[in-house]
Amino acid sequence: MKTERNELLNGLEGLYSKGYTYLVKIYAVDYVKTLEAVYVVRNMEEAKEERLEVELDPSDAWVPSAMRVYKAADWYEREMQEMFAITIKGRQAERLLLEKWNGSGAPLRKNFAWSEPYEKMK
């Protein structure tokens, strides 16, 4: 289901109290005009899943940290921040998780500039 950025934590907490205690994945999709952050949570007892989708403006992309509710959010959020330049508010800044480079830009956004040799291969 769709939700607003400001309602995200309330939504997750509501789901948590309904037994959706397992965070399956946080990922983002770049639709060029908008970014979408997706939170997938699961009720382990009943094997049911719920999705929360948050639409974001690419020029002002941030979401609140879900670590207050799910500890599992830690690395997913860092991955998302690194790959999509979606700032995670409410947690301390961390070193890069996956990238070992000094370049700039968000690799999984659609406007990411490929290096020249790769552009030719494509």
Added chain:
Amino acid sequence: MSTRINIGPVHPSTHGVLRLVADIEGDTVLRVEPHIGFLHRGVEKLVENRMYMQSPAYMEKLDYAAPMSYDELYVAVVEKAMGVEVKERAQWVRVVLLELQRIASHLLWLGTAANDLGQFFTLFMWCMKDRDMILRLLESASGARMFYVNMRMGGLVQDLPPGFGGGARDVLDYLERRVKKYEAYLEKNPVFMERTKGVGVLGKEDAINLGVTGPVLRASGVGYDTRKDNAYYVYGKLSFRPQTRSEGDVFARYRVRMMEIAESIRLVRDALDRMPDGDAIGMPVRLITTGAKNREASASRETPRGEGIMYMVADPQRPYRLAIRSPTFVNLAALTHIAKDCRLADVFAILGSLDIVMGDADK
């Protein structure tokens, strides 16, 4: 006063290129933090520029200890996007191949993890030898020893060769005896028991909140197994029980994997007996290139390391976005929590018990 030490990224006990930074006092670990990303290849980005048929070979390199599982996971998500049904016989063959792959992967884990605990190389060599028998079976089914690329949308690239069932049963009979021997070898060894029992305990609540998956989760008393709770293919028809333990320590994770080997042996035998005849070959390539119908699809599979999930937003010809939830990534993220206040040497016992493959974590 605490000391900070660096372990890796190239270290025999880190199972690949993993760097650990540990704050220690004496030899008690205050905090250990994994640094990953040394094997990051950006697979999620690479597949966006490739047609559906071109990517299975990429996916296999994610988890090089269980390539068949990832191959199948990717093909499954594309099948969902294309709205393709898998042929009846192909479903059975896939179950056989996936379970054989699980046994091979668990054997590799057993050898390396026991090696970390000071069981030296004897068990490792035994496990590698036994694993090779399964790799030979998979080679006879697909033509390659390690990177198979044997799955194709709707079925397989090639059906099982004649005589596969007989050969597989011989190997399984042999393995059943061998696994009992390994269990005796380890569980009668006081060093092994001392180093695994009560070490790296992860409670049920924490396991769920940290989002760990697969054998690590089941060793903490959560009986969630995708093959049962979100059954795919013919797992629903086979009598299958998720293997769980309640202690949540390194020994419990070892036991869960050993029980899973036994369960997989049973599943393969059962599937070989009940497998129907018929056609198992997948779609011709020209049909695959014509495109995906559904915009969004996801597939979830129990790989040997835990639950692997792919979420795909599909363009007609290629993935628009493929998000991979890899089991090692989530299990490794929990290391900081599990390895708190343990001894430095136990970090490797715990790390070994998580069964990490860095290609899987780094993507």
